[in-house]
Amino acid sequence: MSDYLDPNNEELLKDFFSEAIMQVEAMEQNILALEDDPGDQDAIDEIFRAAHTLKGGAATVQMEELSTFTHLLEDLLDEIRSANIRINEENVDVLLSSIDVIKAMVSSRQSGAVYEEDYSGVKANLELIIAKKESADQAQALKPMAEVAQPSTSTSPTASKKLSEYEKLELKEAIDEGEKILLVRVGFDESNPMNSVGGIQVFAKLKDIGQTLKTVPDFDALYEDQFHPVVDYYISTEKGIDKDSLVGKVEIADVTSSVLILGLDDSIPGVAPVEEAQPEPEIKPKQVSDPASEIENLEDVEDIEEIAEIEKVIPEKTAVKTPSSITAKRDNSSGSILRVDSQRIDNLLNLVSESVINKATFNQISTQFNEILEELGSAESMYKDNLKGLFESLPLLLKELQDGKSVKDIKSEMNDEFGGLFTVFDSFESGLKSTVGAFRNTAANLGRNTSDLHEAILRIRMVPISQIFSRFPRLVRDLSKTLDKQIDLIIEGEDTELDKSVTEELLDPLMHCVRNSLDHGVETPEIRLNSGKPAQGRLLLKASNEGNMIVIEIADDGAGIDVDKVRQKAIDKGIIHPNKALTDIEAFNLIFEPGFSTAGEVTNISGRGVGLDVVRKQIEKLNGSVAVWSKVGEGTRFTIKLPLTLAIIQGLLVRVDTEIYAIPITSVLESHRIKPEDINIIDNYEVFNVRDDVISLLRLGKLFRIESEDNSDYNFVVIVGSGDRKMGLMVDSLIGEEDVVIKPLKDRYTNSPGIAGATILGDGTVSLIIDISQLLDLSMKKEQEARKDRVVR
Amino acid sequence: MKTTSDFPSINERTPDGQSNGGSAFKVLVVDDSMFVTKQIGQILSSEGFNVVGTAADGLEGVEKYKELYPNVDLVTMDITMPRMDGVSALEKIIEFDKDAKVVMISALGKQDLVKKALLIGAKNYIIKPLDRKKVLERVISVLK
Numbered sequence: 001m002s003d004y005l006d007p008n009n010e011e012l013l014k015d016f017f018s019e020a021i022m023q024v025e026a027m028e029q030n031i032l033a034l035e036d037d038p039g040d041q042d043a044i045d046e047i048f049r050a051a052h053t054l055k056g057g058a059a060t061v062q063m064e065e066l067s068t069f070t071h072l073l074e075d076l077l078d079e080i081r082s083a084n085i086r087i088n089e090e091n092v093d094v095l096l097s098s099i100d101v102i103k104a105m106v107s108s109r110q111s112g113a114v115y116e117e118d119y120s121g122v123k124a125n126l127e128l129i130i131a132k133k134e135s136a137d138q139a140q141a142l143k144p145m146a147e148v149a150q151p152s153t154s155t156s157p158t159a160s161k162k163l164s165e166y167e168k169l170e171l172k173e174a175i176d177e178g179e180k181i182l183l184v185r186v187g188f189d190e191s192n193p194m195n196s197v198g199g200i201q202v203f204a205k206l207k208d209i210g211q212t213l214k215t216v217p218d219f220d221a222l223y224e225d226q227f228h229p230v231v232d233y234y235i236s237t238e239k240g241i242d243k244d245s246l247v248g249k250v251e252i253a254d255v256t257s258s259v260l261i262l263g264l265d266d267s268i269p270g271v272a273p274v275e276e277a278q279p280e281p282e283i284k285p286k287q288v289s290d291p292a293s294e295i296e297n298l299e300d301v302e303d304i305e306e307i308a309e310i311e312k313v314i315p316e317k318t319a320v321k322t323p324s325s326i327t328a329k330r331d332n333s334s335g336s337i338l339r340v341d342s343q344r345i346d347n348l349l350n351l352v353s354e355s356v357i358n359k360a361t362f363n364q365i366s367t368q369f370n371e372i373l374e375e376l377g378s379a380e381s382m383y384k385d386n387l388k389g390l391f392e393s394l395p396l397l398l399k400e401l402q403d404g405k406s407v408k409d410i411k412s413e414m415n416d417e418f419g420g421l422f423t424v425f426d427s428f429e430s431g432l433k434s435t436v437g438a439f440r441n442t443a444a445n446l447g448r449n450t451s452d453l454h455e456a457i458l459r460i461r462m463v464p465i466s467q468i469f470s471r472f473p474r475l476v477r478d479l480s481k482t483l484d485k486q487i488d489l490i491i492e493g494e495d496t497e498l499d500k501s502v503t504e505e506l507l508d509p510l511m512h513c514v515r516n517s518l519d520h521g522v523e524t525p526e527i528r529l530n531s532g533k534p535a536q537g538r539l540l541l542k543a544s545n546e547g548n549m550i551v552i553e554i555a556d557d558g559a560g561i562d563v564d565k566v567r568q569k570a571i572d573k574g575i576i577h578p579n580k581a582l583t584d585i586e587a588f589n590l591i592f593e594p595g596f597s598t599a600g601e602v603t604n605i606s607g608r609g610v611g612l613d614v615v616r617k618q619i620e621k622l623n624g625s626v627a628v629w630s631k632v633g634e635g636t637r638f639t640i641k642l643p644l645t646l647a648i649i650q651g652l653l654v655r656v657d658t659e660i661y662a663i664p665i666t667s668v669l670e671s672h673r674i675k676p677e678d679i680n681i682i683d684n685y686e687v688f689n690v691r692d693d694v695i696s697l698l699r700l701g702k703l704f705r706i707e708s709e710d711n712s713d714y715n716f717v718v719i720v721g722s723g724d725r726k727m728g729l730m731v732d733s734l735i736g737e738e739d740v741v742i743k744p745l746k747d748r749y750t751n752s753p754g755i756a757g758a759t760i761l762g763d764g765t766v767s768l769i770i771d772i773s774q775l776l777d778l779s780m781k782k783e784q785e786a787r788k789d790r791v792v793r
Numbered sequence: 794m795k796t797t798s799d800f801p802s803i804n805e806r807t808p809d810g811q812s813n814g815g816s817a818f819k820v821l822v823v824d825d826s827m828f829v830t831k832q833i834g835q836i837l838s839s840e841g842f843n844v845v846g847t848a849a850d851g852l853e854g855v856e857k858y859k860e861l862y863p864n865v866d867l868v869t870m871d872i873t874m875p876r877m878d879g880v881s882a883l884e885k886i887i888e889f890d891k892d893a894k895v896v897m898i899s900a901l902g903k904q905d906l907v908k909k910a911l912l913i914g915a916k917n918y919i920i921k922p923l924d925r926k927k928v929l930e931r932v933i934s935v936l937k
């Protein structure tokens with residue numbers, strides 16, 4: 001490998017990985033498209049192209065395992081493309097499982113390791129399909145299966161074969177007068193990776209010299225994918241041409257090993273005299289294939305078939321195993337690459353240039369303020385001088401008054417001399433007024449500009465949700481096969497955009513919900529037919545925008561959730577108080593509680609009891625909410641609501657003593673001002689009544705151990721939560737709503753429960769952002785402990 | 794006065810003591826893989842070639858060539874690409890300019906297409922994975 005393309009070059013690797021993932025996705029999508037329509041030539045071409053690009057890239061970064069494997073896959077694809085192998089479900093399964101292997105290879109390389117899992121099963125299956133085709137076609141049985149590029153044992157006809165007299169005569173007839181026939185004998189370098197191309201390459205090159213009349217082996221043989229160590233070209237050229245000068249024109253670096261040019265009737269020397277007197281190693285044809293080797297080859301085919309038979313059981317296992325190992329090894333934080341529409345960058349550039357202009361205006365205003373300050377200084381000294389003069393002249397004027405001067409005269413004298421005092425500050429004032437006006441305008445511009453910038457930056461981070469939706473057709477296909485159910489997946493609104501970081505975190509919860517719907521929701525075809533539904537179940541995956549939230553719906557037309565069962569189970573498990581009155585909606589949402597699973601039996605796909613609570617936790621981590629709606633017999637619908645971005649949130653600023661905290665506004669339901677006597681105590685914890693609801697209270701000051709002088713007449717309670725989980729946070733006062741930029745805290749701080757991050761307020765003080773989902777968990781736990789306490793007592 | 798020998802670092806980078814072959818030659822890179830395009834760009838520009846355009850598929854490549862013509866000396870053309878493959882694109886380019894210098898880029902396994910391209914009029918080919926020395930050698934030999 002060259003010194004320049006360092007396979008460990010970080011940037012190249014990054015490019016490779018991002019591209020590899022795209023190719024793999026493209027392959028997967030098109031394989032599924034192919035299953036629906038086996039005649040889809042575009043899909044085959046696309047898969048082929050993606051596999052090919054992947055192979056090239058893999059070889060460059062020295063991922064031998066991937067390039068070899070992709071090569072094998074490519075062989076199969078080639079057969080499919082030339083319609084030698086028909087697409088059926090079995091083949092699609094093998095193709096998909098090999099995509100899984102490729103994924104695993106890429107991801108393990110991404111984490112710095114080499115893929116070590118055993119994929120011989122998948123490999124054998126691939127070979128089996130190719131072999132099947134080959135054995136069906138006896139004439140081609142000898143063609144090696146995996147290594148098409150490898151020279152086969154059968155070889156070219158003897159290149160050094162002399163032309164018969166008749167053939168020579170034929171050639172001589174073909175040329176015009178003034179031309180002569182030359183024999184160009186070219187030896188080829190076998191070590192060239194594409195050694196089978198040389199024959200044609202020289203043929204193409206000879207066009208510049210003259211007309212090629214004949215080649216030995218003949219042209220068709222050269223076109224075959226086979227290496228010929230020596231090829232004779234008979235060309236017609238002008239008589240005058242010097243044979244030796246032609247040698248340089250025919251030679252091609254790395255391709256030819258020797259070039260010999262003779263007249264038609266010249267005798268052929270035993271060893272070809274090459275320019276550098278280099279011995280020609282390949283002048284003799286390789287061993288001609290004999291019957292024995294043919295038999296050997298046939299046996300090879302059978303051997304592989306046998307191996308494939310034995311290992312046929314394995315691939316399914318590996319196929320199931322690999323995805324889990326991928327998720328385990330995936331490192332989300334490193335090397336995520338964003339592809340951005342250049343128009344969005346241009347837009348951003350525009351806004352930045354506007355803010356540069358803004359800055360210039362501010363500079364100007366600052367100069368103006370300086371001028372005004374100077375003016376103020378000079379006005380002030382003028383004022384002082386005048387005042388001093390006034391004080392000094394007062395005794396004189398008094399004396400003049402005593403001497404009998406009229407008051408009127410003195411007044412006019414004073415007016416003449418000191419009347420300027422009234423207008424000393426006028427120009428300063430008008431200057432100040434206009435500059436302040438300009439300052440206000442520019443500040444307003446800056447505000448507009450900043451919010452535009454904010455939006456533009458967010459748009460840069462926006463990616464269409466199809467990036468994750470695209471994985472579901474495969475998932476649904478695999479699952480429905482495993483579960484023996486028929487499912488029609490409908491995807492809507494895949495162009496809906498959301499923040500890249502949200503996308504990355506969203507995949508797992510979505511998968512979970514889909515798995516849940518498929519496993520527990522949609523019934524088997526028999527049950528469906530019995531209850532009068534079509535055998536094929538329907539799963540809808542839909543994304544849409546709602547204000548500055550994105551709404552994702554996962555809906556099925558399956559059995560639905562039995563409310564009473566859920567309610568009973570929640571009481572059994574101690575999640576809710578037996579007396580608590582719950583609406584149906586609230587009851588449905590109990591399925592998100594930890595340790596809750598209504599599934600009777602544990603299946604491979606879902607129902608291990610660690611399920612939907614993880615989904616809710618993950619969604620709440622993203623500042624979103626998840627809710628479920630269901631009707632027995634009609635189906636279930638999960639609705640996930642998420643903010644468009646994670647970087648900036650709307651926060652409600654609250655004050656506890658001198659500390660200011662920010663509560664994400666998306667989880668704020670309402671706020672109340674309450675008197676201390678409104679607070680009741682139930683089961684050892686503080687609660688208060690809002691309309692018909694009882695809300696438990698948590699004093700933020702107590703939680704964060706802030707000594708608050710609690711002597712005000714009122715307290716403020718912010719009610720936060722979603723669905724059935726609500727709680728009141730007690731604070732000293734509410735400050736207001738503001739856009740809050742989230743800054744992550746270093747690890748050792750985030751350990752404190754209830755803190756999601758920090759932000760810097762307008763005046764530079766740091767305020768902590770409250771993690772509502774953690775607080776809800778905390779209060780839930782406290783509530784349960786308190787209840788237990790009471791039961792024990 | 795300074796001579797080129799005062800800049801050994803530049804000469805060192807040139808393989809096999811070849812002269813700085815790339816000076817100001819204008820190259821169009823046609824490849825659907827951004828990764829490969831970048832590589833070729835890096836290799837060529839380090840030797841003073843001037844990558845005047847890139848295209849992500851055959852169709853775009855042909856358009857770019859027509860647009861750039863005659864200010865383009867060499868095209869590197871990937872064989873497998875979406876929309877229009879390299880061989881068809883080569884055909885179109887040769888149709889437009891029979892003296893066009895096109896070097897095919899191909900991974901192993903595409904021998905038949907490489908042969909086809911050579912017969913149509915491609916001047917040479919380069920095998921993927923790309924090797925800096927080979928790329929330069931072949932490109933320079935075609936331009937000579």
